[in-house]
Amino acid sequence: MNVLTGFTEGLNDGTKETVDVKVDRHRMYEEFVAFEAMIAHHDLAAAKQRMAHSLAVMNVVDAALADAGIKLG
Numbered sequence: 163m164n165v166l167t168g169f170t171e172g173l174n175d176g177t178k179e180t181v182d183v184k185v186d187r188h189r190m191y192e193e194f195v196a197f198e199a200m201i202a203h204h205d206l207a208a209a210k211q212r213m214a215h216s217l218a219v220m221n222v223v224d225a226a227l228a229d230a231g232i233k234l235g
């Protein structure tokens with residue numbers, strides 16, 4: 163879907179710096195680790211926060227689709 167594997171930053175002095183903050187090869191590794199920790203520690207507050215964020219994102223997606231007149235399914 164959307165993957166940023168790294169980027170090159172051009173600095174004011176003309177030098178360039180490559181930034182790549184991936185910890186693992188799979189783009190969702192860090193998210194899977196966070197989910198596993200929430201489950202292992204029964205962290206319902208973190209789970210609710212993630213679910214609220216997902217709902218907010220989907221509300222934006224639904225509004226954008228409606229605004230563009232796009233119907234799925």
